[in-house]
Amino acid sequence: MLEFLNDLLWGKVLIGVLITLGLWFTVASRFVQFRFFGQMFKILSGKQLFKHEQQGHLSSFQALLLSVAGRVGGGNIAGVAVAITLGGPGAVFWMWVIGLMGMATSYFECTLAQTFKKAEPDGTYRGGPAYYIRRGLGKKWQWLAALYSVLLLVTFGFGFTAMQSYSVATSFEDAFGIPTYYTGIALALIVGLIIFGGVKRIAKVSEVLVPVMALGYLGITLVVLGLNIEHIPDVIVLIVKSAFGLNPAIGGGIGAAILMGVKRGLFSNEAGLGSAPNVAAVAYVPHPVNQGIVQAFSVFIDTLILCSCTAFIILLSGIYDPATIASQGGVALTQSALADHVGEWGRMFVSIALLLFGFSTILYNYYLGENSLNFFSEENQNLFNAFRVMIICLCCWGAIMDLGTVFAFADITMGFLALANLLALALLFKTGLRVMRDYEQQRKEGIETPVFDATKFSDLNIDPAAWDQQPAQQDATDLPAANNTLKATS
Template sequence: MLEILNRINAVLWGPPSLILLAGTGLFLTFQLKGLQFSKLWYAFRLAFTKDKEDAGAEGDVSNFKALMTSLAGMIGNGNIAGVATAITLGGPGALFWMWLVGLVGMATKYAEALLAQIYRVKNDYGEYSSGPMYYIERGIGPKFKWLAVLFAFFAAFAALGIGNGVQSNTIADVMDNSFFVPGWVTGVILVILTGLIVFGGIKRISSVAGVFVPVMAILYIGSSILILILNYDQIIPAFELIFKHAFTPVSAAGGFSGIVVAQAMQHGVSKGVFSNEAGLGTVALIAGNARTTHPVKQALVAMTGTFIVTIVVCTMTGLVLIVTGFWDASGGLLSGVEHDPGLEAGALTSAAFGASLGVVGEYIVSISVIFFGFSTIIAWYVYGTKCFEYLFGLRYVAVYGVIYITATFLGTVMDLSTVWAFADTANALMMIPNLIGLLFLYKVIRTETQKFFANPVERINM
């Protein structure tokens, strides 16, 4: 199974998909005149300050809670295990390609959230439903419903992997290694906790995310900054390695075969997408629930999530791995810091933290993995159910809930490498229909944005 998935991923994440992903981000950046850079400060103001006008607008949750739910889905083990996997398989240069896909991906994320607000609908429960399937069908036209169905099917399926199986698998691995808790016990605990939260609906999920995400981020980022301070003399050399190996191969050493530039690009881009989800369309599945007086406002708020995840959280993980020497897949022959070459994913990041902060550092990573992973599980439940609702209607959403919770348990006893490979496959399959939809609707994105910023009142508020 693993060999088959790896072959599929080699095709799905080959040059055509990477060109489509990066090309869409660059195209939208051009159409929006670099909005992710020129309006970034305004976007953060919208995200973290209360807007009295938005409080009375149509929607189910606040802009902030919508962002926190989205971040709960993004700030997961892709930022810990995913970054470590990208750097060990693609070298330090992989972090550069993660930055690049994150920066252009901010325009993509903006576009997804904007269209989510424009084409959202109310379901029979009085809650808003949104996502790529709605803006593909309602925006491009009914003739493209097949493309909308493909996205919804792939996304509902992907939620069981990237949002669930990968997370529960990594949590179980950490619980076993750090706290000696058997995988099946972790599975039972996750099933109970997940069930209690997800069956409370979007408002309970967003409330939990609004508490979880800030606490998790502060703990993890604060610890990372402390490690960088302790290893301050390695920060500049770390950046030199990142930029050097983004364009030149990593040399072979001992039994280590080296890393070519193509590997740095592939792993940096694929794991970058896995961590910030730009291009996958997931933010559109929650952005439509936000209360806002204008779609552009929520789109700007959603855009900040990609910056926080990629430029801040992923960078912290990557720099910690590099300054401590734990990026080296040869076990230290290249970095000069000897370590177990068999370490991978979250275990490698934990070892890097432990090298500077001792056992406290290892426990910080372990706790972060557990809470990051759990928040991702509950956020992706929202995504999966939105897609399942589109495909089969509200009547059968409870069926998906049972499937989802079952997958949570199964993920704790599956092989890690197979789960990661499956997650990469699912990402690509939901990304392609979404990007096609964005390209078809670029005129709507551009026009709505221009109208908003042409309004004198909005310019004053900025």
């Protein structure tokens, strides 16, 4: 039954829905991911990206790193290797395609998450698909919001947490000979120390961890590319030809290439799943589009950069042989490929990279689970603490168990999760376009930093407290003067 549902969802339904909606979002928005590509870097270099101290908000930059921490995980190392094993080099091309279209999908889902976010008493925000379904679509769609929250909790909070622990533990056992239960216990202890500090502590850890792991992995790939620079054009040609079945069938032919490229691409960058909007809604931004643009860039980082790193490491190596590749798929293939380029220490490097990627993803998965629980029972600390204990136990259990059934079940729930979110995005697409046009109109009027005025959207069920811009508009240098004026008035 699991295999049947998996084949139905990923082999037929989701491929069509993802590509159709991705193209629709791209064309109807006039290729927003390309038009705003330069704006991504401008926002990343702007002061507003880092402003978060007012009212205890997280910054847009912290939300970006937290979402990258979630997107960048085992899928970038093991997932790409599996895609190449089962779908051939052509799977990489379709991962790129789904990544480029996913940038538009992620832009809209994260813009909507910001638009319909909810202000919390402690000065933070909550948001995500469950919130924009309930607020944007109304009470008659409450069932879809509840279903989405349950699927998010089961898929990310439970299934993917155990899976990440398993991937990290087995990789360390292969590279260093460390028993899996030792790795599971150590992982559980460190995760526990962080998640009991809440989202702010998770964001602080991600602020340090994500740049180190992403730049480190990119750096080793640049070394590999430098060592094999004359073969790069051949690999690119191989990827493109295999994508369209112009080479002898490798790993199952063009059908398998498309299937694995779409499936692993979505698994890696999560565009359309609705997971990243839960984090995108947490940040303070002057306008929802700001965070939409930033989150579209995180898809680019994940799929077009980091997934490509793994693909080129494998395809440029001397151990890549379509006839024998199936015998060492997943992490082992990436480890062997890097070891072929730089020596045996490459195996250890992949294991450490997977540890960092997996560790950051566990923190991200925890927050998604917490956000799901919050939808049903707002700020219930006892419930949160019980969930934190469960996450710690899952880190231990996942490291030592054979999780084949868990993986298959998580694939299915992830498919239904995507369908629920994509339905909501299709129904709210006009609202997303309306918010985008408000941002663009302000830019046309010469406003450098557009500001979202919730009163212009009074027909939407927006939380006005989440868009009380005045306190956050002041720079820290203005605060003393403002305080003196207040005292004088008193």
